[in-house]
Amino acid sequence: MKSLAEQMSIYQRYHRNPKNKATHFVGVPAIVLAVMLALSWVPIGHSGITLADVLVVPLLVYYFRLDGPLALASTIVLGALLALAHGLDANLSQTGAWIAFGVLFVGGWIVQLVGHAFEGRKPALADNLFQVFIAPIFLVAEVFFACGYKPGLREAVEAGHPRHA
Template structure:
């Protein structure tokens, strides 16, 4: 398994211009948020209903399960990255609950719109830069994108 530094360096190769970087700083977290939100629309049901306090039941969905699985990958790469991604993921889960609470549209509709808009801007940024998105080379970079973004924001 490659190191976090080598993965971040390789991801950076197709993210050189300030314009593309700014787009990624907004759109990568938005895509992460929307994917978790879409997964949150798939309930686990009453599988754990008897074992959990009431406040946690709204977080029992496939979005949370997806985050837990991804956290193992980040932990293998770096403990610091794991902690930052875990904190970010908690904010994402809370944000999904807030958005769902607004009740302006079904959650899946909102998340699908966010997902589509964010990807359109991602491709605009790559078109501007003249580089293909990294995930076209290797799917692993779909998980490295959030790490790269947060590593730039928090300078680690």
């Protein structure tokens, strides 16, 4: 398994332009919310648990294997998006939920593609679909870096090295 620093080094090569990074703080959560909303329509038995609930668990387990503090922060972010998805599902009509999904999903991708126009480079997932799973933790790490946390990881990501302090 590649380290977080190695995966983020790959991802950040596609996200150097500040305008592109900014668009990702809108686009990635919108897309994640849209996917969670759609997956919340799939119940798992009669437990009240949905496919959205089930699928977020392995992603967070993976994040915890990569980095505990970033995974904790990602848990809060993904938990909030999951709660919002369930809230939308519970409070919107079926038509309203489909419209919300469409606006979030298509709108999120439009924002992403606009960002990559600033970058002048295709999205990372065009070369490696797995990068779609790195995007959320990458954004959390960017917030940590902006606040002065995880300087060893930031240096390793910038240097392209697979290890970090």
